[in-house]
Amino acid sequence: MQFDFQSPEPIFLQVSNQIEDAIFTGAFKEGTQIPSTTEISKTFQINPATVLKGMNLLVNNNLLEKQRGRGTFVTYGAQQRVINERREHFYHDYILNLINESKKLHLSKDDILELIKRGYDNG
Known part of the structure; x- marks a missing residue:
């Protein structure tokens, strides 16, 4: 710590x-x-x-x-509760923002998935 x-x-x-x-x-x-x-x-x-x-x-x-x-x-069950909570935070803090910004850029679901795959493969 x-x-x-x-x-x-x-x-x-x-x-x-x-x-x-x-x-x-x-x-x-x-x-x-x-x-x-x-x-x-x-x-x-x-x-x-x-x-x-x-x-x-x-x-x-x-x-x-x-x-x-x-x-x-x-x-x-503590570890799974932490994982579940972090997934929810991830969804609200990142995914929803990603979707909102993607819509502003007129990106399709396929465009978003392709960008995510590219980032995942390069990360």
Whole structure:
């Protein structure tokens, strides 16, 4: 994990996003314990309340589960929930904008698909 203390993004969101990324990539596997609030706060010199706030966002989204006296664990199905959420964001943030811009340029579906294939092959 790396945190940018100069970023306009609040640290608690950076904590949340980085743990979510670790779930997404499988670095934090479902059913496994993640580092404690104390471990993260000491390692990265972040206020424990800030770390807790970021982790609680993931608890509220059912990606993490706190087990009293044991720690915080990645919930089963968390990785798929992250994938589904990111696909929805991808659709709304990129695909809809692509379609809107394509219509302005009078591109057909075939034109769009050809451009996507070209970009995919060259990327």
